[in-house]
Amino acid sequence: MNDVGRDVLVALFVALVGIGAIPVLAGLYQYLLVPVHAFRNHLRAAAPHLPRVVVIVPAWNEGAVLAASLDRLMSLQYPPDRLKVFVVDDASTDDTPDVVRAKAAQYDDRIVHLRREQGGQGKAHTLNHGIRYALSDDWMEALLIMDADVIYRPDSLRRMARHLADENVGAVTAFIREGSGRPGSVARFIGYEYVTAQAAARRAQNVMGAMACLAGGAQLHSRENLEAVGGQVDTSTLAEDTYTTFLTQLNGRRVVFEPAAVVLAEEPDTVTALWKQRVRWARGNVQITRTFSRVWFRPSRKHHLGNLDFGVIWFAIYLLPVAMGFAAVGLVGLYFVAELTATQVFQGFWWVAVTAYVYITVATLLLDRETARRSWLQGLLFPGIGALVVMSAAWFPNLWEERLPGLLGLEMSETGRMVWTLTLYSWSVLAMALAWLIKVLERIPAVRWLATPLLYVVGFGPVLCAITLDAYVKQARGATAVWDKTEKTGRVMG
């Protein structure tokens, strides 16, 4: 190969690594916006406001969790004559109807049982059944969409409602905190992830003036907004909550995140259950990205969804598995054409990653101390023990090749060095492959115990990347899009 060809290859591989760094920089940018929320938030425009609220609870075989949720709703610190609950029973085959009827009698018919005789069409259809009923008279001034298994803190609804005093606001969402009574490793990882994806990211989105998604279990809409988006939620995608969020903003109304309104939810505690749930979410995001293809990177006076920073963050998350793949290909390619450059680029890439890791981890643990108490270990190990080893190798050259073996009087062979270096360079892709292995291990009783240790080695971030990649493959293949309910036990603390 001549020098020019080699230089072109080097430039190409360096560019690939640079693309791989974009999601890290986008994440860092988002976290740098979080403190701006201290001074730029919607609380200045909020005012005492207690509209007549209808709560829609979609329920399919939710007998185990429904009673606790309804009791909590009835004990919300909200005027009782301004709150009604419609449980939309999607042709449940368990004791859901009995539970709802018992609660309706207990609470003087402030709880209403709406039964769909033909169910199984998914959450969006179930919600629409309730929304049609709620819109059929003019009692309702705001609509709260929630999940049957979430628990609202007593002050949460009124803290959401105060933002609707501003007529420019169409919808408000709350902070969903993982609140399983006995969380395992996966649930604890999710708890930490929710702080990054909600408490941090949605504060940043408040600052940007563009919200990516109203949490499915906590979305409060003004009646005007609900009517403006067509009086129903979308049934054509797997992400009806994101669809409504986008429509609201495209119509010129704001969507606000209220971090002081806290809702507790039980989340999956196996990688298999997580995989099922997140593949649905990721496929929904593919559909949203395509459906709203004319929105991206086209600034508008009416909304901020087309702003550059919001678009970069959206696509940085959307294309994260691809970016990780590019980074690995770039580093491995460089290793074979320019080994010294590979070392420098590797150190530079992971130096950025270490800086982002330290800042983001500390900020996340401080943002929500309740979650930090439960999930500090999962926060520290979120990128995985493997990635922490890679980071240490980037920060302290020769630590693993010379210094540590030297302490034991050992020396790494040339072949060993090559295998080790290529493993470090391609770790972002290897971790995604190992994430898939965790799901396989969970299905084999004899080796199931290996799944949890491997999860800590791989890290939760790479697991999410692998799930996203799987979702893209399924979407590209046109796999059947079904709304698959995540099983819950009803063990939520609080």
Added chain:
Amino acid sequence: MTSSHRAGPGDDARWWATLSRDALEDEIRSNRRAERRLLVLTVLVSLAVTAVALLLHGGVS
């Protein structure tokens, strides 16, 4: 109870739960202050820890 008659822990929450206009306005003001305190503390500590980590390392070699 009014905002000027609160002393013990939990008094704020009980006062806000009365849902009077004064109480709800007080809750908004209090939440704004808490948000400011939380985020300023968060950014200062996070930046400090990150700076210490970078200083200990001494930059890219």
